[in-house]
Amino acid sequence: MKISPHWLRELVPYTVDPRQLAEDLTLAGIAVESVSGTGDTTIYEMDITTNRVDAMNHYGIAREISAIYDLNLKPLAAKLPAPKGKANFPIEIEVPQFCTRFTGQVIRNVNIGQSTGRVRKRFAQLEQKLINNAADATNYVLLEMGKPTHAFDLDKLEGSKLIIRMGRAGETLKTLDGIERKLHTDDVVVADANKPVALAGVMGGWDTMITAETKNILIESAWWDPAAIRRTARRHAIHTDASHRFERGADWASCPISTDLVSEIILESGGELEGEKIDVIARDFNREPVSLHHAEAKRILGKEISSNEVEHIMRRLGFKLTPAHISPVATTVSTGRAAGVIEAPADYTVELPTWRLDVEREIDLIEELARIHGFNKFANTLPGFTGAVVEPEEAQRKEKIRSILLSLGYNEAISSTFIAKADSQAFSRNAIVEIANPLSEEASAMRASLVPGMLDMISNNLNRGTEPSKIRLFESGHVYSLKNVKNAETEEHDALCIGATAAAILENGTVGASASNGAEVFLRLKGDIESLLESFQHQSLSFDTDTPNYFHPGRSARAMLDGTTVAHFGQLHPNIATTRKLKQDIYIAELMLDKLIELPLRSARYTRLSRYPAVDRDFSFMFEDTITFDRITTAIRALRLAELQSIEPAEIFRGGNVPAGKYSLLLRVTFQSTDRTLRDDEVALWSTQIAEALKSLGGAQRTQ
Amino acid sequence: MYTLPKLDDFSPAALDRAVAALIAAAETESSAVTNDAEFKIFRDHWMARKNGILTQVNDLWLKAAPKEAKKDVGARVNALKTAVEEIVAAAEKRITAGPSLESQRIDVTLPGIKRPLGAEHPIIRTKNEIVRIFQRMGYSVAEGPEIETDYYNFESLNFPPNHPARDTQDTIFIAGQENKPQRDRLLLRTHTSPVQIRTMEKQRPPVRVVIPGKVHRNDAADASHSPIFHQVEGLAVDTNITFSDLKGTLDHAMKELFGSDVKTRFYPSFFPFTEPSADVQISCFKCGGTGKLNATEGCRLCKYSGWIELLGCGMVDPNVFGFVESNGYDPKTISGFAFGMGVDRIAMLKYGIDDIQLFYHGDVRFLEQFA
């Protein structure tokens, strides 16, 4: 909204220059977004907060200026000739709950033409479109003092009366924008004896608008219920200056003066008033006065504002203050609400101005005091605190995971929460959460998995020329699903996803698409997953091959901590990589972060270092491919050798003279005791037992 | 090369001179030795059993000495042998150690080989930085869901149904909610403020929480807008919290975040859930609040104003306490403040990032800059 400080000066005699004024207004909460031009043609672009509809015009801002500088505000007044005759134009309000007041004025023998003089000049400055002198008069008054008004061609109103009523089923109205609108029984309309002539408070009707032929006019200035106007404006998707103001609450008391101001401008080009204004009040507009306590202001603000200043701020803003000693309302009352709290006697009883519907409680008055006093005049203090500081354990656990991943060389990333529905379904078996008003088709659902977003990020990188060996990412974030499809109830979980190219996992740039070293890539990724999982307290960490179908079936694994699935990881299924045009082998890990952070972090435990030497024994065996390393260690551990420290696969070999379907394994077993040096004979005995156990798995011992 | 003189005079003074000359010669020759071959020649010249200097000393000096001087000459020759042997040994040590280590010399100006370190995302790094500032001031951390009900995102924050203030929130709604009462309808939270209510429902006053989180709005993506962004919210409620405390707390936090030279400025604003409400500006940390970088160049960071708008705040509206009054939040006896700031915007300002979209594409070349 544009405001002319030159016009403001006609309403309140401020003396500072326009740029200083802009600064002072902004610091009082009437934000001047930008200042352009100089001198009398300076223009402000305003950014008025939605609650301050009263300040969305020159007079409202002038009132703020009068409070800021403690200056007199010029009263609004229209110079009108004495009316002729009597107006015979009944206005019937059928819906007093939506239209509390309707003021009208009949003007006869007008001259419709182009606006001239101050209207023309100010419209040019404020970039307001000129229409004709009658329509311009209503717009001028809106700019001047903020009350929306409307002018009808009186002769087009049938039956010489207006009825304020609800729309009827089947009724239509062509509005000023030329659109034929179907009315709803929930729309408040202004109607003549036969038909609706305006969508109340939103837009006038086409058929009754002022034209070059118009001779007689009816001016309307009404007060409409904000919620009703908002409903209608939204239903018909119309946003007008009028609806904007009525939705936020117009000034009930200004119906007559706004009517007069419009009349005054129209009469400048000719015409005469017929009769006095018609002022139909369907319902009085009464608001309870509000008590104001100095002590309450101090309790909230931290500083006492002097009585003198309280009084001048309130009065300049249009509040009527009655000091307590002469106010009959101010007596000591117990609220009974909070036992033991006795309300102190009020220092003032405050009557609220009709244009400030945003102010209705003591706290609202305190805000007025604070903003005109100046927020920056309050000291900066720090409060004392008696509570305890809590840090959720989950946060520490998440931070631990994050720091491990960072130190393993994965870059932290954030991808979109939104996803195409089909994409979401491909990576989750859960019911998908859809968005009612999506930004686009590609963003029509909430992600159910972090994997598609991760693949998009990897793909972005490859397309933009990031060195493949550097693409190592992780993302921690929420995933969403429907837990109850019928009621569209949702649930969200913490999830974590790791994604990298094979080249990046091997940390070298030479890995091609052949991926002959898949096992090494997989085992390195597995090592990273183990580093993560092993930082949590657990009895068992196990792996199997049960993974979702978007993983490579032979190069992926599921990880379980104490039997609970906490991760899937491995190579992305090559078909998906192909569909997504990923020309690198991609490895992915999904961690069920919410499950993981239920576990405490591993606490360090000290065991005494052995002073006795460790003994290694190597076993060279050939196994069928079906004998996994897990089965071998299980068989050896089943021997329950107390001094057994570790079992390592020192060398695995396939091909050469090893027949297909088999592999050769060099197994290194380490023994150590904490209380003695191991004897050759006992190590020999254990070795025999181990060799037997390996043979029982079908292993063939090879001579070295 | 040194040749051993014959001695005529065996007086102590003459012997001293002869010994000193010999040792000086040995040292001079030793220092000229630079490689193994030279060392061998040097060593043989002095120590060869056959005709080495030390052997000659035996023959030319000891044997030639008169009887009465034999004892004195013998003692001097022994000391002299030890001294020469030490000089030769030192030369050998220098030569054998020297050349092989020299051959291991490295060009230390070549670039180091790095183990890759992952980079923290600048938003999460900034978010953590803000959260830690408030943790040091006694705030606990709280979090909440990203899909919220209308009740928590709007109603309990004093946005009545159909209120125009809801228009400013550009809300993204979850599909399939039409049959529910309005307050139960699901949407993507447009701010982290719902966690204020969730916290007060769980905890009686006093409360001090800092609430980081992701929020969403129906905003088309461009260089300065993103439908996804991050906020850090704060809430303090106690029996004696004032607007001055709000000002002091945020002034302190902004100095921690942007440096102690930064000043704060508060001006009135509007949020349904606070009253009074304020926007906070900080003096521009780039131009020092002058709006100018130098005599001729303006500061674009603060749009030449010297001030940067950074966060919204206010005193908790009594209507908000009304929703949790049964848990000890009687607006007549307690008061509180709340504040919220956009992490994306702060990260952009701190690092001079000109496109918010960079945060959400996982571009490694971008992320690596924050390692």
Ligand SMILES: [Zn+2]
């Ligand atoms: Zn600047």
